Amino acid sequence: MSLEELYREVILDHYRNPRRRDALAAPTAHAEGHNPLCGDEITIDVAVSDGTLTEIAVSGQGCSISQASASMMAEAVTGKTLEEVDTLTGQFKSMMGIGDGADPIDPERPGATLGDLEALQGVKKFPVRIKCADLGWTTLEEALSSD
Amino acid sequence: MADLRHLRQDFPILDRTVNGKRLVYLDSAATTQKPRSVIEAIDHYYRTSNANVHRGAYTLSVEATEAYENARAKVADFIGATDSDELVFTRGTTTGINFVAYGWGLNHLTEGDRIVLTGMEHHSNIVPWQLVARHTGAELAYLPINEDYEVSLDDLDTVVNSRTKIVALSGMSNVTGAFGPVAAVSAAARSVGAITVVDAAQAVPHAPLDVALLGVDFLAFSGHKMLGPTGTGGLWGRRDRLEEMEPTEGGGEMISDVGLYESTWAPIPHKFEAGTPNIAGAVGLGAAVDYLSKVGMSEVRSHERALTKYGIEQLSAVPHLTIHGPADLDNRGGVISFQLADVHPHDIATILDQEGVAVRAGHHCAKPLMRSLGVPATARASFYLYNTPEDVDALVAALHHALELFGVS
Structure with a gap:
């Protein structure tokens, strides 16, 4: 596994230009996640209406993997129904090798259904960094379960 | 070089x-690698002399006790302590600081007293004091760092005030590498009747150090940061300070007598070493000190x-x-x-x-x-x-x- 595969251009782009950073006018749920081991922090606000995640705002600081993953996630989940978000979360975790297996993925192309997020599959080869990639997703799950 | x-x-x-x-x-600021002599000393101890210390009246136990106490003498000597009773074996710096915080701080601090720390402390020299401050109503005050990453002594005389009972500082920052101004701070502490506690986790492993000259009351360090095994360390304290300090862990090996309702403690250092100690670890730490002394x-x-x-x-x-x-x-x-x-x-x-x-x-x-x-x-x-x-x-x-x-x- 080479570092070039880990630090793909799309990851560095999301790290340097994180998406969905603008605060929401009327969030319906909020969660803060952090990884005490390395200090990565992600804060998420979401607006859910009629079972659809209409808006999301992400803030935080940390390594390229944690911040890029949260940014890509924000793009991917906006406008999705909560059920779709749940499936996507399961698929992402499966790609990282940490899912419960409820949302299996194609082993040949593990990121095929995940779009840009597919770029993160290289993280799986760096086990200590999986938690970084997962932080945004876990924080989103927490926000949605508090809703 | x-x-x-x-x-x-x-x-x-x-x-x-x-x-x-x-x-x-x-x-190596996190943990150091181990020389063959340390690894072999631990191996040798388990192969030849393993037994519990300070109790069995049989050859192996006598040998184990000798090995353990010899290690204490070596480590004490390494930091310049002339009296090896002043060296308590601990699990590391964190344990040592907690022993002082709870064993000394809890019994000497009252509401409104002050504990002074610096702006470059490791969590292990912050959190124990926060806990003890919470128990006693003491307050925390800090000597900040300046633009040269050094502890500022500008307000030393006002920060270390007459209510100050404890001053605790690092001998060397694990982040910036800056040395702590131990001499100046401990002099200020002494002048108001406060004790000085040194977090020497980064100091003891890397430079000559002599507690007899430092003028401090307690000094804690870790074995694993100085070529020794994990789970070992030392708390040095001046004899009178250790004697007025309460044990924070009770159990076997630390008592003089035990009754149903009251007990009395063993003399220092044993009153702080409840339970079977890390004997092999101490032996390994002794070998580490031998190695460092030889270099x-x-x-x-x-x-x-x-x-x-x-x-x-x-x-x-x-x-x-x-x-x-x-x-x-x-x-x-x-x-x-x-x-x-x-x-x-x-x-x-x-x-x-x-x-x-x-x-x-x-x-x-x-x-x-x-x-x-x-x-x-x-x-x-x-x-x-x-x-x-x-x-x-x-x-x-x-x-x-x-x-x-x-x-x-």
């Missing part, structure tokens, strides 16, 4: 590769000083690299924290690891210090006697690779 290169052959782990590259171990702590210090000079020079030549630490080599040890462009320290650590270079990334258990540095995390390279200029060169080469990967020119 004091050439200690020949010592590398004493450290078996330095022969291994990581990710196909020579291991370049630059995380000579002045040699260790001058080697690391020269390596730090080289490291700072080489790192300063890397584009977009900022070092967080004092420039004055006489006032700092072999720990170099840095930022590299917008490459996050965790990414630096991952990239360096692929080159076999092991560095620490994160807040280094010193979040208040990181906040005053204005950064959430740093990457940190730290040296010990087995490191070489080639290790610095490998670090620098890997950092250039990090810049390339992140497209920084």
